[in-house]
Amino acid sequence: xxxxxxxxxxxxxxxxxxxxxxxxxxxxxxxxxxxxxxxxxxxxxxxxxxxxxxxxxxxxxxxxxxxxxxxxxxxxxxxxxxxxxxxxxxxxxxxxxxxxxxxxxxxxxxxxxxxxxxxxxxxxxxxxxxxxxxxxxxxxxxxxxxxxxxxxxxxxxxxxxxxxxxxxxxx
Numbered sequence: 001x002x003x004x005x006x007x008x009x010x011x012x013x014x015x016x017x018x019x020x021x022x023x024x025x026x027x028x029x030x031x032x033x034x035x036x037x038x039x040x041x042x043x044x045x046x047x048x049x050x051x052x053x054x055x056x057x058x059x060x061x062x063x064x065x066x067x068x069x070x071x072x073x074x075x076x077x078x079x080x081x082x083x084x085x086x087x088x089x090x091x092x093x094x095x096x097x098x099x100x101x102x103x104x105x106x107x108x109x110x111x112x113x114x115x116x117x118x119x120x121x122x123x124x125x126x127x128x129x130x131x132x133x134x135x136x137x138x139x140x141x142x143x144x145x146x147x148x149x150x151x152x153x154x155x156x157x158x159x160x161x162x163x164x165x166x167x168x169x170x171x
């Protein structure tokens with residue numbers, strides 16, 4: 001046997017050996033996963049399993065949520081107090097300005113805890129991000145728009161006149 005034949009023989013035996021073992025294990029696991037997902041789907045769709053929370057459970061959940069909000073507000077107040085102390089201790093104006101900004105951001109965050117965002121408040125936030133054009137830009141863009149409208153009006157008028165001329169020649 002030559003070297004090439006032995007290499008081919010070794011490579012084919014390695015490939016078959018490695019291919020057989022993962023296929024068997026993955027096929028079983030895939031079957032098991034399919035069966036498990038079917039069982040879960042049937043359990044979830046049965047009407048007996050659907051249970052609505054009672055009024056007491058809803059009330060308890062609201063109380064837990066309120067307590068979490070209060071704890072979060074306390075944490076933010078502690079951070080604000082620490083920053084205020086740090087601000088009083090520093091003499092650098094730039095550092096004080098930076099700390100003031102952080103304090104204000106934390107106060108805003110604290111005030112917004114527990115509030116639900118509404119559509120209009122989101123619109124207001126987005127409108128603050130809009131970059132409105134200046135008067136010069138509005139004039140410039142308006143003139144450009146009018147020039148394009150005039151150009152295309154003349155263009156289509158010319159095409160219409162050309163077709164009318166061709167129609168008259170044919171008739």
